[in-house]
Amino acid sequence: MPSWPFFARVSRTTWEHKLVAVETRILRSGDQAILDNVAPDVFDNPLDSRRVAEFLGDERHHLVVAVDQGQVIGFASAVHYVHPDKPPELWINEVGVAPSHQGRGVGKEVMRALLHHGELLGCGEAWVLTDRSNHAAMRLYASTGGEEARHDQVMFTFFLDAANRKSRAAG
Numbered sequence: 001m002p003s004w005p006f007f008a009r010v011s012r013t014t015w016e017h018k019l020v021a022v023e024t025r026i027l028r029s030g031d032q033a034i035l036d037n038v039a040p041d042v043f044d045n046p047l048d049s050r051r052v053a054e055f056l057g058d059e060r061h062h063l064v065v066a067v068d069q070g071q072v073i074g075f076a077s078a079v080h081y082v083h084p085d086k087p088p089e090l091w092i093n094e095v096g097v098a099p100s101h102q103g104r105g106v107g108k109e110v111m112r113a114l115l116h117h118g119e120l121l122g123c124g125e126a127w128v129l130t131d132r133s134n135h136a137a138m139r140l141y142a143s144t145g146g147e148e149a150r151h152d153q154v155m156f157t158f159f160l161d162a163a164n165r166k167s168r169a170a171g
Helices: 032-036 049-057 104-118 137-142 160-169
Strands: 006-014 018-025 061-068 071-081 089-097 127-129
Touching: 018 032, 032 049, 032 061, 049 137, 061 104, 061 160, 071 104, 089 104, 104 127, 104 137
Parallel strands: 089 127
Antiparallel strands: 006 018, 018 061, 061 071, 071 089
8 A cells, every 4th residue: 555645735725815835634643743733623522632542543544634834724534444345435524624714625625635545545435424404514525526425315323322322312
C-alpha cells in the first residue's frame, strides 16, 4: 500500500480578501499534539486524550484535519473495514468545520483527502449517512462526487450501555 504523505495537500484560497494557507493532513499515531489547538465547534464535544490516542493508534481509523495557521479548523473521520466476500469499504463517520471557516471549501478539502486516502487503502467504495434536512451536508457530499441512494434508507440505533437505554426509555 502506498504511504500517504504527512502533508497531504496544501491549497490557497481567498477568503474575505485574505489569502490563507490551509494544510490538509491525515493524522497518525503520535500526531495527538496537532489536536491540542482546535477551533471552537469543530468537534461536537471536548477531545479526550485517551480516546484521541486510541483512535489514532488504530490503523483502521482515519482522521483528516484542515489546519489554518496552526489551528485545526476542520476534520473528516472514517473507518475502513473488510469483509470476507467483498473489497474494503470506507465508512465516513463525520465531517466538521469551524463556524468561522464554513462555506469556504474546507469541508470539500477534507472530504477529498479522505476519499483519496480510501482509494489508497484499496476501498471499493465509501459511504456516509446524513439527514435530508442537513442541507449543508447534502451539498457537500454531492459536490465531492457522492451519489444519493435511490431508495430511502432506514437506520437503526442500538444503545448498548444501560445509562443510555434508561435515559431513552424515560424520554
